[in-house]
Amino acid sequence: MAEERARSTIVVVTWRGAEHVEACLDALARQRAHRLLVVDNASDDGTDELLARHPSAPEVLRLPRNLGYAGGLASAFPRVRTRYFGWLNDDTRPGPEWLATLEDALDRAPGAGAAACRMWSREGPVSHGVRLTGTGHGADTLAEGEVFGFCGGAALLRTSALSAIGGVPAEYFCYYEDTDTSWRLRLAGYDIVPTTASCAHSHGASSEPGSKPFHRWNERNRLLTLLRCAPPEIALREVSRFGAITLALPWRRLLRRKVPRAANFRVALRLRVLGELAARLVPTLRQRRRITRGRAVNRRRVWRGWAGN
Incomplete structure (x- = not known):
């Protein structure tokens, strides 16, 4: 057989x-x-x-x-x-x-x-x-x-x-x-x-790249991955950056500054991502501790070796 x-x-x-x-x-x-x-x-x-x-x-x-x-x-x-x-x-x-x-x-x-x-x-x-x-x-x-x-x-x-x-x-x-x-x-x-x-x-046959769900899952899961795996300063930097951009978007529109048209620059979507991130924060930090216990390589070493290369 x-x-x-x-x-x-x-x-x-x-x-x-x-x-x-x-x-x-x-x-x-x-x-x-x-x-x-x-x-x-x-x-x-x-x-x-x-x-x-x-x-x-x-x-x-x-x-x-x-x-x-x-x-x-x-x-x-x-x-x-x-x-x-x-x-x-x-x-x-x-x-x-x-x-x-x-x-x-x-x-x-x-x-x-x-x-x-x-x-x-x-x-x-x-x-x-x-x-x-x-x-x-x-x-x-x-x-x-x-x-x-x-x-x-x-x-x-x-x-x-x-x-x-x-x-x-x-x-x-x-x-x-x-x-x-x-x-x-x-x-x-x-x-x-x-x-x-x-x-x-056939990329996107089961999902629609560029759609609201696509951007929601991508943005949320990137931040969850950083919270689980990245050095703490990198995770904090990127979560803070995401929040700061979200807060700045209404002001940019009010001042008639240029804002990208992609769905991931819509305030409602970004607030939903932040809400889901907050709801998952405690279990995600528990997962981070489990990952740390099983770690053989320092987080900063992995980051320095691969990020931006």
Whole structure:
């Protein structure tokens, strides 16, 4: 049986993915032997029927409500018993050697917690991994060589390493679960290795980049990640900067100063982010202490080594 030889469990998280998840499953059918688990985030567009009749006969975990990408991965993680844990968006199409390349990379690097792959779209290359900016943003990079982290749309993680650092941040819903996990892996002393594994991605098929929810999750989760992982002065600086900009925006409009039109410069959205940050502050600081207890590398060392590079 293929699953008996499997060293990886590939988890595909889908939500209303009837138009694209089949192409993802078809591409996975051409990979090295693996266990396939699809998390269905309470889709209501016929995705469940499509999964039931697909030739690959995937194991399906159907959730009672939409928990997002991060929540879906976190729900699946307790079911992962293989050495490696694959994260995969439902709108991706891995290349034929995708899994083999990622597994081989982790086999060669026992100190690595994750392997990143190369993402591309119809317009060309999108990401070779994630870099860390000087403001604590996780951003896609096309640089060759070392990367700070992996792009969560398609990656392979060492299951034991992810377990050691506390798993997937389910409360993020979506966005920044990859940057946060990469950061925690580095604090725990693990590497993230770049690879030549290739994966096509129809970016934004399950969400709308530039929308209000997109900006809300990005802004909130960046600040939560900083509070969990960054040196204290960096976390305080960026949270204070976000609050100061929020307070300044009404005055800038009153004085008819130029204000960006993007949704993340709307005061109501920013106040909601600050409210959610305040509501999560106590549990986030508890998480920070747990991360500190399991830390093998100083926070400032990680920051100096990667931020802005």
